[in-house]
Amino acid sequence: MTxxxxxxxxxxxxxxxxxxxxxxxxxxxxxxxxxELLVRTLWLSVDPYMxxxxxxxxxxxxxxxxxxxxxGGGVGEVVTSNSPLFRPGxxxxxxxxxxxxxxxxxxxxxxxxxxxxxxxxxxxxxxxxPGLSAYFALLNVGRPKxxxxxxxxxxxxxxxxxxxxxxxxxxxxxxxxxxxxxxVEWCRSIGYQAGINHRTAGxxxxxxxxxxxxxxxxxxxxxxxxxxxxxxxxxxxxxRIVVVGTVALADRxxxxxxxxxxxxxILVTRARIxxxxxxxxxxxxxxxxxxxxxxxxxxxxxxxxxxxxxxEAAPQAFIRMLKGENFGKQLVKL
Amino acid sequence: MTxxxxxxxxxxxxxxxxxxxxxxxxxxxxxxxxxELLVRTLWLSVDPYMxxxxxxxxxxxxxxxxxxxxxGGGVGEVVTSNSPLFRPGxxxxxxxxxxxxxxxxxxxxxxxxxxxxxxxxxxxxxxxxPGLSAYFALLNVGRPKxxxxxxxxxxxxxxxxxxxxxxxxxxxxxxxxxxxxxxVEWCRSIGYQAGINHRTAGxxxxxxxxxxxxxxxxxxxxxxxxxxxxxxxxxxxxxRIVVVGTVALADRxxxxxxxxxxxxxILVTRARIxxxxxxxxxxxxxxxxxxxxxxxxxxxxxxxxxxxxxxEAAPQAFIRMLKGENFGKQLVKL
Numbered sequence: 132m133t134x135x136x137x138x139x140x141x142x143x144x145x146x147x148x149x150x151x152x153x154x155x156x157x158x159x160x161x162x163x164x165x166x167e168l169l170v171r172t173l174w175l176s177v178d179p180y181m182x183x184x185x186x187x188x189x190x191x192x193x194x195x196x197x198x199x200x201x202x203g204g205g206v207g208e209v210v211t212s213n214s215p216l217f218r219p220g221x222x223x224x225x226x227x228x229x230x231x232x233x234x235x236x237x238x239x240x241x242x243x244x245x246x247x248x249x250x251x252x253x254x255x256x257x258x259x260x261p262g263l264s265a266y267f268a269l270l271n272v273g274r275p276k277x278x279x280x281x282x283x284x285x286x287x288x289x290x291x292x293x294x295x296x297x298x299x300x301x302x303x304x305x306x307x308x309x310x311x312x313x314x315v316e317w318c319r320s321i322g323y324q325a326g327i328n329h330r331t332a333g334x335x336x337x338x339x340x341x342x343x344x345x346x347x348x349x350x351x352x353x354x355x356x357x358x359x360x361x362x363x364x365x366x367x368x369x370x371r372i373v374v375v376g377t378v379a380l381a382d383r384x385x386x387x388x389x390x391x392x393x394x395x396x397i398l399v400t401r402a403r404i405x406x407x408x409x410x411x412x413x414x415x416x417x418x419x420x421x422x423x424x425x426x427x428x429x430x431x432x433x434x435x436x437x438x439x440x441x442x443e444a445a446p447q448a449f450i451r452m453l454k455g456e457n458f459g460k461q462l463v464k465l
Numbered sequence: 466m467t468x469x470x471x472x473x474x475x476x477x478x479x480x481x482x483x484x485x486x487x488x489x490x491x492x493x494x495x496x497x498x499x500x501e502l503l504v505r506t507l508w509l510s511v512d513p514y515m516x517x518x519x520x521x522x523x524x525x526x527x528x529x530x531x532x533x534x535x536x537g538g539g540v541g542e543v544v545t546s547n548s549p550l551f552r553p554g555x556x557x558x559x560x561x562x563x564x565x566x567x568x569x570x571x572x573x574x575x576x577x578x579x580x581x582x583x584x585x586x587x588x589x590x591x592x593x594x595p596g597l598s599a600y601f602a603l604l605n606v607g608r609p610k611x612x613x614x615x616x617x618x619x620x621x622x623x624x625x626x627x628x629x630x631x632x633x634x635x636x637x638x639x640x641x642x643x644x645x646x647x648x649v650e651w652c653r654s655i656g657y658q659a660g661i662n663h664r665t666a667g668x669x670x671x672x673x674x675x676x677x678x679x680x681x682x683x684x685x686x687x688x689x690x691x692x693x694x695x696x697x698x699x700x701x702x703x704x705r706i707v708v709v710g711t712v713a714l715a716d717r718x719x720x721x722x723x724x725x726x727x728x729x730x731i732l733v734t735r736a737r738i739x740x741x742x743x744x745x746x747x748x749x750x751x752x753x754x755x756x757x758x759x760x761x762x763x764x765x766x767x768x769x770x771x772x773x774x775x776x777e778a779a780p781q782a783f784i785r786m787l788k789g790e791n792f793g794k795q796l797v798k799l
Contacts, residue, residue, distance in 0.1 A: 183729075352728075355726075355728040355729070359728065374732045376732070377728050387726075388725065388727075388728070389723065389726070390723065391721040391722065391723055392721075392722045392723070392724055392726060393722075394689040394693065394708050394714075394722070395517075395711050395714065395722075397708050397738060397739070398708045398709070398710070398711060398740040398742070399740065399742075400740060401741065401742055401745060402739070403738070404737070404738040405735070405737045406731040406732040406734060406737075407735065408732070408733075411735060
C-alpha cells in the first residue's frame with residue numbers, strides 16, 4: 132500500500148492561520164469509487180478563498196470540517212479511472228484535490244489538460260480560477276472604458292498580475308499596489324503604468340493620488356482594509372470598486388472590521404461598490420479561456436509563479452500567500 | 466420699501482444644526498436684475514441635501530457662505546419680470562429661493578406651474594425633487610423586479626413616501642422603516658406591505674428579517690448609520706443598496722462615521738452599493754414628471770405634507786426635518 136502523507140484540518144484558525152492548525156497524517160492512498168478518478172497529485176493551488184472555508188461561520192464556499200482532508204485546486208495524472216471520460220495517464224485539473232500525493236476526484240468535476248498548449252500548472256493560475264476571475268471582475272463588473280485608470284491591489288498576485296495585463300492589452304491604464312519594491316518593479320515590467328509599495332508608501336491616500344493623477348475609475352480590490360479606504364478617497368465620479376477579495380482581513384477573519392465608513396463619499400461620487408464571485412460567470416468560461424489562452428500563446432500574458440516544493444510545504448505556502456509573502460501565483464509542486 | 470425678514474447663515478453648524486446657527490435680518494426687498502424675476506415667496510422647501518451645503522468641506526452642492534442668504538427650493542408668484550419668459554402673476558418653482566418673503570430668481574432656472582394641475586407646493590414634493598429622486602433611485606438604480614422586496618428608510622418622508630407608492634404601483638413589495646408607530650401605520654395605509662418603527666424595534670437586524678421574510682432585494686437608503694448595517698445583513702444575493710441620503714449622520718456631519726464594515730458580506734452576496742444624485746437623470750425629468758403627474762391625478766399617489774407657518778419658522782422646520790420629527794414632506798408656508 133502506497134504511503135500518502137495527508138494534511139487535515141486540526142482546528143479552526145483564529146485570525147491568521149498557523150502551521151499548528153493543520154495536521155500531517157500518513158494515510159493509505161484512497162480508492163476511487165464509482166465515477167471517480169484516482170489521481171497522482173502534481174501541483175496544488177493555495178488561494179485566498181480557502182481562508183473563508185476554515186471557519187465555522189456560514190460562507191459561500193462549503194466549509195471545511197475539523198479532521199477532514201484539506202481541499203483545494205490541483206493538477207494531477209490519472210492513475211485509475213472509473214469513468215469513460217478519462218484514461219490513466221491523462222493530466223487533469225479539478226477544484227477538489229486533497230492536500231495529499233494521491234487523491235480521488237469526481238470525474239465530472241475534472242477537466243483534461245493539453246500539456247502541449249501551456250504548462251499544466253497554468254490551469255491553476257493565468258488560465259484557471261485566478262485568470263478567469265481577473266477577466267470577469269475587470270471586464271464584466273468593473274467595465275473600464277479606454278484610457279480609464281484601473282487600480283489593482285495585490286497586483287503581482289495570481290489574480291492581480293493577470294488583471295493588470297488584461298488592462299494593458301485592452302488599452303486601460305493599470306496601476307499596481309503591491310507589498311515590496313521588487314513586486315512593484317516587476318508589475319511595471321508587465322505593463323502596469325505606475326506602482327505603489329503599500330508597505331513603505333506612508334500616506335496611502337496621497338500615494339494613490341500621485342500614482343493616479345487622473346483619479347481612479349475602477350478599483351479591483353483584492354484586499355479590503357486600509358487600501359480600500361485610500362482607493363475610495365481617490366475614486367472618480369461614477370467610479371467602480373469590485374470587491375474581489377479581502378485578504379487584508381485574513382488575520383481577523385471572524386471579527387467585525389471596524390473603521391471609517393464612506394457612504395457620503397459613495398453618494399457624492401455616485402460610486403458603485405460590487406461584490407464578485409467567479410461562479411456567477413460559469414456560462415462564459417469557455418469564451419474567457421479562449422481569450423486568455425490566445426494571449427498566453429501570443430506571449431502577451433506573463434505568468435509568474437512562486438513554487439513551494441513537496442506536500443510538507445502546503446500549509447506554509449498557504450499561510451505565506453495569506454500574508455502576502457508570495458511573489459506571483461503560489462503553488463505547491465509535488 | 467417692503468420689509469423683508471431674511472434668514473442668513475451665521476456660522477457653520479457643528480453636528481446637528483441649531484437655531485443659533487441662523488440669523489434673521491430685516492433686509493429691504495431685493496431688486497430683480499437683468500434676466501431675473503422678483504418673486505413673492507409662497508412656499509419654501511427644506512431638504513436633507515441642504516445640510517451638506519452648510520459646511521466648509523467640499524461637497525457636490527455649492528456651499529453656503531457665512532452671512533449669505535439661506536437658499537433652498539421654493540414656490541412663489543412673480544411680482545416683476547425682467548424676462549420675456551414670465552409675467553407678473555405667474556406661479557413658478559425654482560431651486561434657489563432665498564429664505565425671505567421677497568426673493569429674486571434667475572428666470573432661466575424657474576419653471577412655470579399650472580395651479581389647476583396640482584397644488585403648487587407638490588412641485589417641491591411628489592412632483593418635484595423628492596418625487597423625481599424616488600422615481601430614478603428606485604427604477605433606474607435599484608431596478609427591482611416584480612415581486613422583489615424593496616426596503617425604504619425614512620419611509621414616510623418626502624422621498625420615501627413616493628418611493629413606497631411607486632413600488633406598490635409597479636408590483637414590488639415595499640417595506641417601510643420609519644421613526645414612529647403613527648408613521649409606520651400611515652405607510653401601511655399608502656401601500657407599504659410591512660413596517661418597522663426603528664426607535665422601538667430593538668434589534669434592527671432581527672426586525673428587518675421579520676418584516677422581510679424573503680430577504681431584502683433593494684434597499685433605498687435615505688439614512689446611513691445603523692439602519693444601513695441592519696439592512697445589509699438582510700440583503701439577498703445580488704441585492705442592491707441605493708445610497709440616496711445620509712440623514713442619520715446629520716448630527717456628526719464633519720466627522721468620520723466609524724463602525725463595522727461589511728466588504729466580506731458584499732463579496733459573498735455579490736451586492737451592489739451605488740450612490741445616487743438626482744442631477745444625473747436630468748435628461749429624463751420630463752418623462753418622470755409625466756408619470757408622477759398622471760399617478761397623482763389618478764389618485765394613486767398620496768402626498769403627505771408637514772407645514773410650518775411663516776418665514777420665522779424656516780430654521781426650526783429645517784432642523785426638525787433633519788431630526789426626523791417631521792411627518793411627511795416638510796414645507797414652510799408664507
